[in-house]
Amino acid sequence: MLSVYKVLHFSGKHEFNQLVDYLARGVNNFEKSGADFAALTGITPHVVFDQLQAKVNLPLVSIPVALCDYAKEQHHERLALLGTAPTMSQHFVQDAFKNSGIIITVPQKSEQAYIGEKSKTN
Structure with a gap:
């Protein structure tokens, strides 16, 4: 079983190699249990999605790519990205939208720190 607390710890400290290894396990x-694919059910671990996919055999479902597909179907032009500090400060969500014509806005750095702190669960 994976722990969201470990994911947030590795992400928050930018220990991305450790995060990849943890998620890969x-x-x-x-x-080994017979799964045909896997999905990261939180957006934060997607910060290492490509590195993780390269390290494992199972195909992974990408939430940012699925979100982009859905936003295009709904004809959205602009989305706000709120989440953990790593999710807002890294560009992996914006990268999924790069050629979509949809604008992703994130809060300013000071607002990101506030939102990121509020998103933590102790």
Whole structure:
């Protein structure tokens, strides 16, 4: 079982190699149990999505890509991105929207710190 607290710890400290290794162990356990694919059910671990996909055999479902597809279907032109500090400060969500014509806005740095702190669960 994977812990969101470990994911937030590794992400918050920018320990991305450790995050990939941690998530890969979990995905590999799913594969051993017979899973055909895996999904990261939080957006924050997507900060290492490409590195993780390269390290595991199971295909992974990308929330940012699925979100972009949905936003295009709904004809959205601009979305606000709120979340953990790593989600707002990194560009992995915006990268999924790069060629979509949809604008992703994030709060200013000071607002990101406030929102990121409020998104933590102790």
